Amino acid sequence: MEAQRLLSGFCSTSPIPNAKTQFFVKYSSPSSSTTSFAQSHKWVSFKARPLSTKLIKCTNTTHTETAEVVVSSDSYSQDSIGGILRKKLAVFVSGGGSNFRSIHEACLNGSILGDVVVLVASKQGCGGADYARDKSLPVIVFPKTKLEPDGISPADLVATLRGLEVDFVLLAGYLKLIPVELIQAYPISILNIHPSLLPAFGGKGNYGMKVHKAVIASGARYSGPTIHFVDEHYDTGRILAQRVVLVLAKDTAEELAARVLREEHALYVEVTKALCEERIIWREDGVPIIRSKENPAEYS
Numbered sequence: 001m002e003a004q005r006l007l008s009g010f011c012s013t014s015p016i017p018n019a020k021t022q023f024f025v026k027y028s029s030p031s032s033s034t035t036s037f038a039q040s041h042k043w044v045s046f047k048a049r050p051l052s053t054k055l056i057k058c059t060n061t062t063h064t065e066t067a068e069v070v071v072s073s074d075s076y077s078q079d080s081i082g083g084i085l086r087k088k089l090a091v092f093v094s095g096g097g098s099n100f101r102s103i104h105e106a107c108l109n110g111s112i113l114g115d116v117v118v119l120v121a122s123k124q125g126c127g128g129a130d131y132a133r134d135k136s137l138p139v140i141v142f143p144k145t146k147l148e149p150d151g152i153s154p155a156d157l158v159a160t161l162r163g164l165e166v167d168f169v170l171l172a173g174y175l176k177l178i179p180v181e182l183i184q185a186y187p188i189s190i191l192n193i194h195p196s197l198l199p200a201f202g203g204k205g206n207y208g209m210k211v212h213k214a215v216i217a218s219g220a221r222y223s224g225p226t227i228h229f230v231d232e233h234y235d236t237g238r239i240l241a242q243r244v245v246l247v248l249a250k251d252t253a254e255e256l257a258a259r260v261l262r263e264e265h266a267l268y269v270e271v272t273k274a275l276c277e278e279r280i281i282w283r284e285d286g287v288p289i290i291r292s293k294e295n296p297a298e299y300s
């Protein structure tokens with residue numbers, strides 16, 4: 001229901017103007033509804049300066065909620081560089097969210113021509129979700145599981161991202177399989193970062209510290225992050241970018257993980273910048289490459 005309300009502008013009587021208008025919404029719900037949008041006071045903010053506030057009442061068969069909508073001018077989504085519009089990003093996390101934070105900060109400081117408009121978390125209480133709430137970003141839990149009963153369905157996830165006009169989905173430490181519904185709804189628009197040089201050390205069961213332990217145990221002398229497009233299987237999508245990190249003879253998995261993570265943060269910001277500036281080109285053999293901003297004749 002909340003996903004639908006988010007899409008329909010919270011209520012049929014919503015005064016919320018067109019999608020180009022940004023707004024804050026504060027929910028106060030008498031009931032302890034089972035969803036992440038309707039519990040007590042929650043600011044769901046999409047940025048921008050408030051111009052006016054409006055109260056809207058949302059009723060359904062079980063209860064009535066009031067939402068205070070702060071309608072504001074939309075001075076962000078009209079930003080553009082050379083006619084290229086600012087992009088709307090959804091980031092997916094399961095853990096601490098350091099990649100999410102570095103991307104969000106790069107959007108705020110102008111490095112990335114885009115805005116994170118929603119965070120999707122597989123765990124309501126993970127560090128990435130806490131950071132998003134602290135920054136007044138909307139948080140959606142996906143998927144719905146026994147441990148996360150407030151999670152939404154794949155259909156509601158697609159509808160909500162569409163309703164938020166998301167252009168690209170960035171997986172950043174997200175540990176669940178992305179469903180085919182989302183992949184079909186966002187063809188070649190979903191990226192993932194993996195902490196090894198794919199195709200090595202990828203696939204089901206290869207995530208987090210497990211990857212770095214396997215790299216060290218293998219005797220590999222090099223590792224590093226890979227960013228790839230997401231298809232219906234784990235880590236088999238088209239590789240877009242990599243960085244090489246030395247594996248030192250006496251590295252612990254934690255030391256290697258920290259070295260790789262530093263490169264992940266830089267690489268994901270660099271790739272997201274190229275994505276939002278529409279500098280990703282598809283080679284005839286289907287391999288995606290990135291056009292240099294400084295020298296358009298150069299690709300990587």
Ligand SMILES: Nc1nc2c(c(=O)[nH]1)N[C@@H](CN(C=O)c1ccc(C(=O)N[C@@H](CCC(=O)O)C(=O)O)cc1)CN2
Pocket residue numbers: 171174175176177178179192193194195203204205206207229230231232233234235236237
């Ligand atoms: N359709 C896709 N979904 C996801 C992809 C992808 O490439 N295609 N990438 C992963 C991220 N990832 C590696 O980069 C990855 C994440 C998790 C797993 C894994 O084995 N998960 C376990 C469950 C872990 C848990 O719930 O704590 C499992 O499925 O058994 C492998 C690779 C994100 N989604």
Ligand SMILES: NCC(=O)N[C@@H]1O[C@H](COP(=O)([O-])[O-])[C@@H](O)[C@H]1O
Pocket residue numbers: 093094095096097098099100172173174193194195206207208211261264
């Ligand atoms: N296979 C997926 C996987 O292992 N992803 C890895 O999870 C970590 C998330 O860190 P973060 O939450 O601090 O960004 C990152 O190292 C990322 O590469």
